[in-house]
Amino acid sequence: xxxxxxxxxxxxxxxxxxxxxxxxxxxxxxxxxxxxxxxxxxxxxxxxxxxxxxxxxxxxxxxxxxxxxxxxxxxxxxxxxxxxxxxxxxxxxxxxxxxxxxxxxxxxxxxxxxxxxxxxxxxxxxxxxxxxxxxxxxxxxxxxxxxxxxxxxxxxxxxxxxxxxxxxxxxxxxxxxxxxxxxxxxxxxxxxxxxxxxxxxxxxxxxxxxxxxxxxxxxxxxxxxxxxxxxxxxxxxxxxxxxxxxxxxxxxxxxxxxxxxxxxxxxxxxxxxxxxxxxxxxxxxxxxxxxxxxxxxxxxxxxxxxxxxxxxxxxxxxxxxxxxxxxxxxxxxxxxxxxxxxxxxxxxxxxxxxxxxxxxxxxxxxxxxxxxxxxxxxxxxxxxxxxxxxxxxxxxxx
Amino acid sequence: xxxxxxxxxxxxxxxxxxxxxxxxxxxxxxxxxxxxxxxxxxxxxxxxxxxxxxxxxxxxxxxxxxxxxxxxxxxxxxxxxxxxxxxxxxxxxxxxxxxxxxxxxxxxxxxxxxxxxxxxxxxxxxxxxxxxxxxxxxxxxxxxxxxxxxxxxxxxxxxxxxxxxxxxxx
Numbered sequence: 001x002x003x004x005x006x007x008x009x010x011x012x013x014x015x016x017x018x019x020x021x022x023x024x025x026x027x028x029x030x031x032x033x034x035x036x037x038x039x040x041x042x043x044x045x046x047x048x049x050x051x052x053x054x055x056x057x058x059x060x061x062x063x064x065x066x067x068x069x070x071x072x073x074x075x076x077x078x079x080x081x082x083x084x085x086x087x088x089x090x091x092x093x094x095x096x097x098x099x100x101x102x103x104x105x106x107x108x109x110x111x112x113x114x115x116x117x118x119x120x121x122x123x124x125x126x127x128x129x130x131x132x133x134x135x136x137x138x139x140x141x142x143x144x145x146x147x148x149x150x151x152x153x154x155x156x157x158x159x160x161x162x163x164x165x166x167x168x169x170x171x172x173x174x175x176x177x178x179x180x181x182x183x184x185x186x187x188x189x190x191x192x193x194x195x196x197x198x199x200x201x202x203x204x205x206x207x208x209x210x211x212x213x214x215x216x217x218x219x220x221x222x223x224x225x226x227x228x229x230x231x232x233x234x235x236x237x238x239x240x241x242x243x244x245x246x247x248x249x250x251x252x253x254x255x256x257x258x259x260x261x262x263x264x265x266x267x268x269x270x271x272x273x274x275x276x277x278x279x280x281x282x283x284x285x286x287x288x289x290x291x292x293x294x295x296x297x298x299x300x301x302x303x304x305x306x307x308x309x310x311x312x313x314x315x316x317x318x319x320x321x322x323x324x325x326x327x328x329x330x331x332x333x334x335x336x337x338x339x340x341x342x343x344x345x346x347x348x349x350x351x352x353x354x355x356x357x358x359x360x361x362x363x364x365x366x367x368x369x370x371x372x373x374x375x376x377x378x379x380x381x382x383x384x385x386x387x388x389x390x391x392x393x394x395x396x397x398x
Numbered sequence: 399x400x401x402x403x404x405x406x407x408x409x410x411x412x413x414x415x416x417x418x419x420x421x422x423x424x425x426x427x428x429x430x431x432x433x434x435x436x437x438x439x440x441x442x443x444x445x446x447x448x449x450x451x452x453x454x455x456x457x458x459x460x461x462x463x464x465x466x467x468x469x470x471x472x473x474x475x476x477x478x479x480x481x482x483x484x485x486x487x488x489x490x491x492x493x494x495x496x497x498x499x500x501x502x503x504x505x506x507x508x509x510x511x512x513x514x515x516x517x518x519x520x521x522x523x524x525x526x527x528x529x530x531x532x533x534x535x536x537x538x539x540x541x542x543x544x545x546x547x548x549x550x551x552x553x554x555x556x557x558x559x560x561x562x563x564x565x566x567x568x
Contacts, residue, residue: 003425015474017423022478024416025428029479030486032409037498037512039403041567043553044560053406054413055535061414062539066421074422081426083537085544086527093525094533094551096518101556102563104515105498107530108523109430109479111516116480117487118495120505121512126434128513132520133438140455147525152543160543168541180407196406208407396426398435398472398523398532 002075005394007293026113035114037105037121044102046190049183049197056176064215067169071225078226078288081396087150104128166219173216177209230287233321244320247307247332250362253345253369256280256376264298267309268319269338279341280376282309283389290322292391299328306330312337345369401491417539426471427536431523433476435459436467438520443467472532500567511566526551 005014032054033039042048069075101107106114106125114122140147158168184197191198223231232238255263256279265282267274274284289295299306306323308316308331316333323331334341345366353359403409420428436459442450443460451461459467467473487493499508523529526548528537534552537545 002422005424005426009423014424014471015469018471018474019478019481021416021420021423021428022475022480023482023485024419024478025413025475026479026482026484027486028409028413028416028482030483030492031404031490032406032413033403035483035487035492038500038567041500044556045564045567050403050406054410055530057407057410058413058417059535059538061411062417062421062535063541065414065418066539066541069418069422077540079425080421080540082540083427083527083533083542083544085542085547086525087547089525090527090533090544090547091551093522093527094548095555096522097526097529098552098555099559100515100518100522101530101552102515102559103511103566104519105512105567106515106519107430107552108434108516108519109428109476109529109531112430112476112479113483114498116483117492120495120497121499121508124509124512125516125519128516128518129431129434129520130438130441130516131513132517132522133435133524134442134520135517136521136524137438137453137455140453144454155543156541157543157546158541165541196403200405205407394425396429396471396536398429398432398528 001073001293002069003080003394006392025109026116029110029113030117034110035117035119035122037114037119040107040110041102041105046183046186048195049187052183053180056179060173060176060212063169063172064219067165067219067222071222073225076291076293076391077224078292079391079393081394082154082156083397084154085152086148087152089147089149092146164220165224166222169219170216173212173219177213180205180209226288226291229325230318230322233325234318238321239314239317242317242321242324244317245332246335247305248335249341249344250365252307252334252341253366253373257369257372262303263305263307264301265307265309266319266323267338268315269310273311273338277342277346278377278380279309280373280380285389287319287322289391290319290326294389294391299323299326302330304330305332308333309338309341311339345373414539417536421536421539424471427532427539428475429472429528429532429536430476430479431519431529432472432532433470434520435524436470436473439467500565502568503566508566 009017029035033050034054039048040051043051066075066077070077097107104125106122108129111122111125111129115126156165158165161168184200187195187197265279267278267282267284268287269284271284278284285295290299298304306328308319310316310319313333313336316337320331320333348370417428420426439450439456439459442456450456484493497505497508499505519529523533526533527544528548530552533548534545538549
């Protein structure tokens with residue numbers, strides 16, 4: 001499953017990968033005509049909409065690919081770099097760049113392409129770019145607060161707009177295809193005789209446009225894989241129609257006291273509850289973490305029984321069924337959830353005789369288990385904080 | 399290969415595939431302004447290391463224990479862009495030292511405005527944390543809010559001021 005950095009591709013190799021991807025990037029940009037400032041500027045004056053066509057086609061191609069790879073579980077979109085948003089600085093910076101685009105006729109990437117094929121104006125643009133960074137840095141103390149202001153984190157656009165990922169993807173594709181059609185008409189009117197769009201074959205372009213919109217419609221009904229699977233196994237019908245293995249609190253207590261190596265507690269309560277009181281050797285994670293590479297080695301160990309622990313049994317069953325759906329085996333839910341364990345084992349003198357001849361043994365066992373487990377909890381607290389095993393987010397950005 | 403440009407939709411499709419491959423393999427997007435920043439800082443570190451390593455902003459990138467800023471993903475990527483574009487220009491017979499400008503613009507004026515435009519891009523890209531490639535295109539591909547805002551701000555402002563600058567291009 002992608003991405004291959006940092007597990008399969010080391011930092012050093014990643015630089016080679018960067019060079020190769022850059023070569024492809026530069027080749028395509030140049031072939032598209034992005035090494036020509038007049039062609040680039042044309043998008044603002046209506047005589048050449050190549051920029052809009054290339055840019056939007058690239059954006060919806062890459063976006064569609066990301067959505068499809070995510071849907072088929074081939075790309076972990078929770079760890080890829082999502083550009084964080086600094087709302088007002090981005091608007092201001094974008095506006096400054098917009099003026100730069102009109103005056104300079106390039107953007108940084110295209111200026112490098114143009115300089116590579118000998119455009120002297122592009123070499124001045126690149127030089128100007130270095131100067132711009134220098135000026136920004138030298139004046140940085142004037143606006144360091146502004147620079148860091150209105151930070152929203154790595155928000156996704158469909159969340160910002162309050163719609164689903166699929167609906168947004170459809171709307172973006174529809175806007176792009178609509179813009180392609182309209183700008184072709186504008187371009188033909190602005191030029192009268194020759195423009196890139198005079199060479200288009202209308203039938204082929206119409207067919208391609210229709211196919212792309214159809215893909216957009218498909219996206220409306222194609223959910224995010226992780227959200228979809230979690231929702232599916234959380235449904236009451238799904239839970240009630242699938243049986244699960246269970247373990248009762250006394251058995252778990254016994255195994256904890258026994259330091260049984262082949263039992264591992266997967267605690268899916270909130271991090272706050274976990275911080276307050278955690279069972280010895282347990283790991284805290286969210287349902288989404290079940291998909292991550294970090295935990296796969298633990299879940300894949302068939303001889304280790306994974307005990308789901310949550311506030312109540314329903315949540316435990318959800319976790320159990322999700323792990324089962326992901327192909328993992330040897331699972332169990334704890335009867336009665338964390339509360340039952342807390343009450344029966346960890347709290348003193350709640351033992352209620354049930355009238356069997358084992359009553360005294362059970363009472364004695366639970367008291368011993370309580371002392372021992374509480375000591376184990378205290379010991380692990382004193383040992384300092386646990387090493388967090390959160391999925392590693394990839395760093396990116398300019 | 400002849401000197402004609404590729405069909406823009408086909409070029410866009412290929413560009414999208416390159417970006418998708420980048421995200422799939424490396425988990426990050428493409429970029430350009432970040433490389434310009436790294437080069438700027440590396441140059442400054444040669445001529446005024448004491449200043450560069452102390453100055454706020456620049457000191458995030460250079461100083462004791464930090465890698466050379468040139469050893470960054472984006473610098474290698476942009477070196478590739480240069481090579482790739484050169485190969486494309488060679489293949490399509492477009493290699494030529496020339497200044498490209500609007501019909502009413504002399505080369506020296508064009509150079510001046512190109513440099514100003516580049517400077518504005520270099521500056522604006524810092525506020526926006528990226529340029530047309532790194533913020534807008536790559537951001538849009540992973541559906542980040544920042545990507546769409548950057549795209550709207552860049553192109554929206556471009557259209558807003560296009561009329562004022564029309565003598566440069568028409």
